[in-house]
Amino acid sequence: MSLTGKTLNEEEFFYGHKACAGCGGSLAVRIALKVLGERAVAVLPAGCMSAVAFNFPQLCFGNNAMISTFAGTASMLTGVEAGLRAQGINDFQAVGFAGDGGTADIGIQALSGAIDRNDNILYICYDNEAYMNTGIQKSSLTPFGAKTTTTPAGENIRGNLRPKKNMFEITAAHGIAYAATASIGFLNDFMNKVEKASKIKGTKYIHVIAPCPTGWGTATDETIDFAKEIVDCGLWYLAEYENDEFILNYKPTEFTDVETYLRKQSRFAQLTDEDIQVVRESRDKKWERIQKNYKVK
């Protein structure tokens, strides 16, 4: 039976945290833990989700949880899994929650190593598209055109010049046991992917888009709307990789306009019509490749 609000575990495991009002990342962590339950052992590197949860004596995880080095989410997960197994404990799920910077930049080597060893861990990247905890710096998952403190908008350059790295396909290229993309705007899809991943042996990677009102320059009550719209306008997509195959879970019948999506966020306020055309074209190119290489469900 697929998970819904009605069937989901009623217990809360991530509570009383100090994330900004309307934080998408905290919703991703909360929901994933409700799916995994109290036998989840969580590892969080430096980043917003550890910063808002561990402020002694305010400790906001109800399950076992700990902070890793910024680069070491996946290696600590490996250690947690091996250590518990060595003690004869088997009814647990080692799960990591790392940001986009912690995943696609500084933590990519540890993650790649864990996938290579096929360690039995679940790695969840909550992607808010910048280094938010240190005040909005560009990561390799910051999209083209976004203004951050390290990609400011000026006369000659209007925000980030580089496209968003494709972490989902990078993990898939390792031949990982299971990888998926998700969005907190589609929680039923996300919950069921977390549950599915928890039942697969080997390394699992889930990349969930989690808007950040503080870094994106959006209202606190719009977080879910943006997490939906990014999928509806085709700048993000819901997909899975398993058994050497890419599967697209959801295809909008017609894309909404990327311009509408971009213009509502202050991080994109400086973009010209030409910049927006660049975003549109790269989206269309990406979808051409998806149509060619992904099985459409």
Added chain:
Amino acid sequence: MKPYLRDKVPTTLSEIPDHTAYEAGYLVTKNAGWRNIRPVINLEKCVGCLQCYLYCPDGVISKEENKVRLDYDFCKGCGICKKMCHFDAIQMEVEK
């Protein structure tokens, strides 16, 4: 286990652990003071669809008797629950 408010705030040196592990779910402060506006649920209109419960980033809405209740100690007033309610059962009111 759901983290909950404790009476005891560790303050003296002997109460603070000399290692990095401590009891899970140990809360000593509320988040209510962050709010400028507060969601108010009209239980007459609520049909118990649970969308507000599911999408609240702070997990402060829980199921109760086929409807929902809200923990104002930890609600930050983000307004997401109101947006998720398609039955007009949640209104945001200014905090006094």
